[in-house]
Structure formats: C-alpha cells, structure tokens
Amino acid sequence: MHVVLAHTPDGVQLTPLNDDGTPAPDRAPQTLTLATLPDAVAQLEPEAPRWVWDDTSRWYPALLSAGVRVERCVDLRLSHVILRNSAASASSELANSPRGHWDTAAVALSTVTPEAALFDFDDAPAHGDDADPVTEFRAQRIAVATAPDPARLGLLLAAESAGALIAAEMRFAGLPWSEHRHDELLTSLLGPRPRPGTRPALLDAVLARVRDELGAPELNPDSPNDLLRALRAAGMIITSTRSWDLKQIDHPAIPPLLEYKKLSRLLAANGWHWLDTWVADGRFRPDYVPGGVVTGRWATSGGGALQLPKQIRGAVVPDPGWKLVVADAAQLEPRILAGLAGDTRMAEAGREDFYEGIVATGAVATRAEAKVAMLGAMYGATTGESGRLMPRLTRAFPQAIAHVEAAARAGERGEIVSTRLGRSSPLPGEDWQQAQGDAYGPEAGEAQQKRALSAARSWGRFTRNFVVQGTAAEWALCWMAGLRNRLWQLGEHMDDTQNGFTDRPHLVFFLHDEVMVHAPEHLAERVADEVRAAAVDAGRLIFGRMPITFPVTCAIVDSYADAK
C-alpha cells in the first residue's frame, strides 16, 4: 500500500493507493490537521505502507520529533529529478512535459530543526494543478513501468527515498560530539581560546617565526597577495601560495609557513566559532542534502559535515555505555568499475585487497602504482605517473578500461551517460555547445578549435567519472538503506523507553563510502556483522550474481579518531 500525504489549506489530505497508483477500494481518503498527523501515521505504520510525500525534509523531521519513525517512503521531488533526467525514462510523459512544480528547487529548501515540532509549509510555493502529489505519483509509476528495465530504475528511486529518510534521521539523532574534547584538541594545537579578534597563542608564535624568517614584521599571512610579495622579496621564485607549491621550495620560512596555514585553516573551519555554531547538547547536526551532487552523492549545507578534518575527529565520541561502529567500503570505486564493465578478470584480481590483486597479475609493480593507475583510469589522467601507468592497466584489463573510455568519448560528443541503476548525467551547458559549434565553423581559428577540444576532453573526464562515482553512490545508498533496516531489527526486542529511534543502534554519519553507527556497547559486534552483511546485499542488488566482492573495514571505537 502507498499513502499519499498532501498539504491542503486546512491541514493534510491522506490518500491510500494501491501500488500501481489506483485508489485503494477499501480505504477512504482522510483529512487531518497537522497536529493529529503523527498519530495517524503511527497508526498506519504497522502495515508498512510507503508514505508518498513531496519532500522528505518537509514532512519527516516533525514526525521524528513526535516520536514517529516510518519504514519506507517515496520522495517525489528526488524521484522526479531522476526520472526527468534519466535516459531510461526519456520517452515518458513525465520527462517530456514542461518544467513545473516538481522541477523547482524551492520545494527542497527547508531548515526544519528537529526541535521545532512544526511542519515547514509557511513558504510553500503557490500550488498549481501539477502540484498534486497523487497525480505526480501516478506519472512517476508510469515512467518507471515503461522504462527498459523498471526494476533498476525502481530500485534507484527506492534507494534515493530511503536515503532521504536516513538523512532526516541522522540529523535528528545527531553525531555525538564532545565539546570538551574538541576544546582540548584546539587548545593543544592552537593554544587556549583567545579573546575575539586575536590569534591563539601557538598560532601567533608560528606566525612570528614566519615573519622573522622572511624579514617581514608586518606580513598578513592570510592575504595571498601580501604573502606572495613577501616570499618574492625573500628571493623565492613562485606564482602561488598553495601549500603544495610551497613544499617544493627549500627556505627556512617555509616549514613554519606551512604549519601556520594548517593551523589557521583548523581555526577558521573547525575552531571555537564552528563549535559554538554547529554543536549543541553534545550533538553535531549538519543539514544533509541527498542527491545534492549531480552524480547522486549527498551534499551538506552548513557545518561542512563532509569535510571534517582528521585533526578533530577525536571529538566524535559515543555516549557512556555506547560505541561507535565506523565502517568503510574498501576501494569502492575500483570495484564498482569492475562490476559496471562486467570485467570478471578485474573483479577476480581485486577479490581481497584490490590493489595488491592488481599487482599480483603483473600489470604494475607496486600497490602504490596500482592505486595511482586505477585513479587515473577513473578520473581520466593523461599526464604524470598516473597517465604513464594507465596503458599497462589497459593491457591487463581491456574490458574495464574500455568501459570508462566509452563514457569519456560519449561525453566528448556531448551525449549523456548513465549509472548502473539509471541516473543520467546532465547535458553540457550552452557555452560548451557554442564552443563546439564555433570550432567547426568556416572561420574557426586554431585557438577556437583548441578551446573546443579542451572543453570536450574536460566534459569527457566528467562523464567518465560520472558512471563510476554515480554507481558507487547507488551502491552506498543500497548499503545504508539495508543497514538501516537491519539496525532497526537488531533493536526490535528493546523497549523503546524514550524514543524508539535513538534508543536502538542507529546511523549517525555517512561520507560517500563510509558509515558510522552509534550503538549500545553490547550490540556493537552484531552491528559490525550487519554492516558487512548489508554490503554483500548491496552488491547483489546492483550487480546481481556477478562475482564482485565488497569488503568492509569495520572498527568498534570510542572515538572517530581511532577508526583508521
């Protein structure tokens, strides 16, 4: 059963439907107030319906605040974006109708906090006819059913929607964060928290050494212009102030300067100000944005949750009596490539440690070489060590390399490419099309042709990587969705005293190919088993019986810093 939730002027319309979108004969639609919605949802939830709503981030946080968890949903907005762009649904009515309500990002924007038990409909855009979720749901079902492979596209929409639930739940639960430990880390690296407008003592001391070595007492190290001038005045030949460039230079000012950059970055990005802004009541609650990246990866907004530097991961600590289970899908993208290409030789070689396996075939000499060569294949390297090693990979694994090469050529021609489950890449922009057109015009100059070729190659690198990164994102969604169900069942016997959601082991963090579970200590080992089992399931879901392994490294720790 599906139950569609629609926001109406007086409250909420609740419409039960059969799975094909036709009205459920034995169930009448109901109209409710927002205040009574959580109870109504909780009452129906034991039947495990798929809740159909326009945008998970608008409905689910308030349900979670009211203590209501749902097992399944359809996020119409996320699904619509996939179906609008997918080559697999390109001939559907949905994909060929004019852009409207479901294509506007406005539906997406939401800043509902778990604390605010209010639904966020104040800024809902004016509803036209096309905004009716029942109509949209039916259009989506048809688009999926008429696709060449409905099962794959259907799986993608289910996984994307599950991701939206998880994103809301992770924000609700929050990442356990010790403000005290964070402050200790900052103090040991930077010195005690300084008065506003002044540098911490240790940072100041490093800066003094830089100024001294450069003979520039007034240097503002945070100004690239100023810094560049000072470095040149000290005799260095240099065009940028990037750390990587500075490392090539032998000068006594460089080591303290690199240290200054490292520390000032920590202060600016994850210092006390960040702590005040993003951590409350021992939890870090970033705003996850499922589908926020074209490839299907998640983004976050605020708090930089996907860029937590290793330096401060020590501040992520479980509650007393709990553990963190930190799991990482080992060498995910190379495995995904082997699966996508159906390259059983590569899959076989990479069965355990992927890169050691490549070395064992004799394709390259060392693990480091194998890694660089694989990255080159997936990113489209043409120069450097990576570009040099790639031909050897091509000889050893022609099938895998041909797959990414084909994706690159398609992109160079301005065509779209698709992931395993059917998420398609965007078309290149107008500027790109214009540049390609110009290059073949009658009066095209050499510079124009060069520019067009460079743009074509660049887009080819994007599409090359899109199929791998995007399919890896699909795998990760399936992994996490499966894990979510397994974790819930693991806590099934528990009496949910406070909140049925946060009492049980639950997901608290996700980073592309890594997940973190906050688990009661006595369940931690079993959580680790479920993490591994869910990885096996995800591989089967996406690649069927193909013999690809997805090993997971799993650490049960008292601090995120101890995970690797």
Add this chain to the structure above:
DNA sequence: GGGTCTTGCGCG
C-alpha cells in the same frame, strides 16, 4: 557598505 568572484584547502 554590500554582493560576487577567486583562492586555498578540507573531505571522498
């Protein structure tokens, strides 16, 4: 004074 672009660096 305020908005946008650029630089630099964190993560996978």
Add this chain to the structure above:
DNA sequence: AAAGCGCGCAAGACCC
C-alpha cells in the same frame, strides 16, 4: 596556462 573527478566553506580580492 592547463592540470585526474566530485563537493562546501572562509576570507581576501574585486567591483559597484
């Protein structure tokens, strides 16, 4: 000047 992919954020640079 371009350069192996995808991001977000802070602060300076730049412009009106």
